[in-house]
Amino acid sequence: MNVLSAVLASLIFFGSLILIFSERINRSIVAIAGGALMVGLGKIFHFYSEEDALAAMDFNTLGLLLGMMILVAMLEPTGFFEYLAVLAARASKGKQVRLFTLLGIITTVLSMFLDNVTTVVLVAPVTLLICEIIGVSAIPYLVAEALLSNTGGVSTLIGDPPNVLIGSAAGLSFNDFLIYSLPIVFFCWLGAFALLRYVFKKELSKRPRRVKAVMKLNPAQTLNQPEAARRILIVLGAAILMFFVHHVLRVSPSLVALSAAALALVWVQPDIHETLKKIEWSVLLFFAALFVMVGGLEHAGVLEVVVGLFRGASGVSPVFFGVMIIWIVAALSAVVDNIPITVALIPVIRGLGESGMDIGPLWWALAFGAGFGGNGTIIGSTANIIVANLSDKTRTPITAKLWLRRGLPVMLITCAISSILFALFYPLF
Amino acid sequence: MNISDCMKRNVVSISVKATVREAAAIFVRKHVGVLPVVDKSDKPVGVVGLRDLLSLELPVFVNFIADVDYVHDFGAVEDTHPSAKTLNQSVKAVMKDAVVVDEDCGLLRAYALMLQHNLHDITVVDKNGKLSGIASRVDVGISILNAWAKIK
Numbered sequence: 104m105n106v107l108s109a110v111l112a113s114l115i116f117f118g119s120l121i122l123i124f125s126e127r128i129n130r131s132i133v134a135i136a137g138g139a140l141m142v143g144l145g146k147i148f149h150f151y152s153e154e155d156a157l158a159a160m161d162f163n164t165l166g167l168l169l170g171m172m173i174l175v176a177m178l179e180p181t182g183f184f185e186y187l188a189v190l191a192a193r194a195s196k197g198k199q200v201r202l203f204t205l206l207g208i209i210t211t212v213l214s215m216f217l218d219n220v221t222t223v224v225l226v227a228p229v230t231l232l233i234c235e236i237i238g239v240s241a242i243p244y245l246v247a248e249a250l251l252s253n254t255g256g257v258s259t260l261i262g263d264p265p266n267v268l269i270g271s272a273a274g275l276s277f278n279d280f281l282i283y284s285l286p287i288v289f290f291c292w293l294g295a296f297a298l299l300r301y302v303f304k305k306e307l308s309k310r311p312r313r314v315k316a317v318m319k320l321n322p323a324q325t326l327n328q329p330e331a332a333r334r335i336l337i338v339l340g341a342a343i344l345m346f347f348v349h350h351v352l353r354v355s356p357s358l359v360a361l362s363a364a365a366l367a368l369v370w371v372q373p374d375i376h377e378t379l380k381k382i383e384w385s386v387l388l389f390f391a392a393l394f395v396m397v398g399g400l401e402h403a404g405v406l407e408v409v410v411g412l413f414r415g416a417s418g419v420s421p422v423f424f425g426v427m428i429i430w431i432v433a434a435l436s437a438v439v440d441n442i443p444i445t446v447a448l449i450p451v452i453r454g455l456g457e458s459g460m461d462i463g464p465l466w467w468a469l470a471f472g473a474g475f476g477g478n479g480t481i482i483g484s485t486a487n488i489i490v491a492n493l494s495d496k497t498r499t500p501i502t503a504k505l506w507l508r509r510g511l512p513v514m515l516i517t518c519a520i521s522s523i524l525f526a527l528f529y530p531l532f
Numbered sequence: 533m534n535i536s537d538c539m540k541r542n543v544v545s546i547s548v549k550a551t552v553r554e555a556a557a558i559f560v561r562k563h564v565g566v567l568p569v570v571d572k573s574d575k576p577v578g579v580v581g582l583r584d585l586l587s588l589e590l591p592v593f594v595n596f597i598a599d600v601d602y603v604h605d606f607g608a609v610e611d612t613h614p615s616a617k618t619l620n621q622s623v624k625a626v627m628k629d630a631v632v633v634d635e636d637c638g639l640l641r642a643y644a645l646m647l648q649h650n651l652h653d654i655t656v657v658d659k660n661g662k663l664s665g666i667a668s669r670v671d672v673g674i675s676i677l678n679a680w681a682k683i684k
Binding site for chain 2: 315319322
């Protein structure tokens with residue numbers, strides 16, 4: 104290993120991380136600049152080339168994210184999300200606990216298959232509407248939607264960007280997530296839900312002032328494009344079925360997602376410019392640039408050093424090591440973006456595997472830590488930031504302090520439940 | 533023809549020191565849709581519209597949901613009013629920046645500015661920058677159309 108290359112690559116990577124976490128400059132701008140610098144200096148000092156950088160990009164992750172983003176971008180204007188929320192409101196008959204449960208379940212199930220951020224962006228405004236017309240505080244609902252969508256997202260391969268990354272790097276299939284992650288997340292979800300009911304019991308026990316208003320919401324009028332919604336949901340359903348068998352057919356999840364997106368585009372033929380505008384290109388570029396940077400670190404030999412450090416710690420029992428990963432990654436994810444943490448830890452875990460360690464269980468520990476950690480603080484995940492921004496416009500905004508009182512316990516209980524189940528069922532992983 | 537030929541000269545304005553509550557009372561008493569906000573030397577520093585006050589009572593969801601067709605009953609929102617604290621705050625908290633034109637401003641320029649800034653009324657100032665009149669879209673528009681009668 105060339106020391107100069109390692110130092111340069113580390114400076115670029117950790118300098119970029121610090122800038123990203125300081126949130127002074129947009130994370131995608133930092134990552135693109137860092138990626139370009141890594142390749143440029145890599146060429147000059149002969150530790151990294153353009154070909155290496157291309158090979159370092161995980162196109163399976165990028166393709167899966169892009170495909171799902173296109174499907175959601177098409178589904179969004181159809182009014183389907185409002186439709187579901189309005190149905191929930193009517194089914195609740197304005198009873199708070201029932202409404203809380205129904206909206207919580209809808210958000211969870213949607214975020215298992217769609218991006219958490221999109222789910223919250225689309226469900227939260229209707230939630231605010233329902234709460235305002237029946238005359239109750241929207242805070243319990245908004246906080247619960249963000250926390251439960253973060254929690255639900257951990258259960259599937261496509262529910263959460265860190266899972267997409269981990270699944271792609273570790274070669275885990277959609278079904279692997281259903282077998283190993285979903286059952287654990289189910290119990291974590293129950294714990295989180297029960298805890299949310301408890302911490303918000305004062306707000307939820309208040310009688311709504313105007314219960315009847317929800318019965319006058321007309322679900323049919325929320326569906327602006329019923330035919331388009333029907334077609335996209337059929338394609339989405341077919342894609343989910345394909346995810347169940349993608350490993351048997353030897354098809355990558357990204358091909359499934361991109362094919363579904365292509366099929367939906369052909370069948371619905373939306374205004375392509377409007378659809379593409381809704382794609383979060385900045386997120387995709389952020390991923391691509393992070394891959395390039397981490398590739399540079401790997402080629403400069405920095406990750407070998409980090410792997411060596413971890414190997415020193417692996418003298419402890421493997422179960423304890425896994426639980427430690429859950430909590431360390433969760434603590435980090437609570438205060439900073441969990442995507443760069445995941446991207447940086449993947450090659451480290453892979454390196455530990457190459458050194459002879461059984462890393463199968465560690466992938467799950469990483470997924471649980473990255474997923475549940477985001478619940479801890481108001482800035483822990485994008486979904487949290489979205490509901491907080493929405494509530495800023497109301498008379499009772501969600502404050503960082505309120506989130507610590509209500510959200511941090513949820514992070515702790517989900518991490519605790521997942522740690523216990525992880526330790527109990529360790530031999531099965 | 534320019535804006536001074538069609539503007540209203542008898543303008544109801546409000547002092548920058550007034551509260552939201554006082555502004556609301558003037559709207560009610562004078563039955564107007566917009567109030568220029570002036571400093572003590574009568575120079576416009578802002579403008580407060582009926583819309584700005586009404587938005588204090590509108591539910592928050594209206595800002596996030598463009599299509600409210602499916603909401604047939606606004607329920608609890610219908611009888612929710614702004615708090616006393618909101619009403620006692622300075623009118624500066626709700627006013628918008630004043631878009632002003634000079635008395636010799638042409639009608640089309642005035643109309644284009646109103647379109648650009650989404651205004652229903654435009655404030656007119658004299659040479660010294662003091663409030664001298666106000667013209668609505670109707671005032672400006674009618675004056676423009678009036679000239680069409682002479683086209684042979």
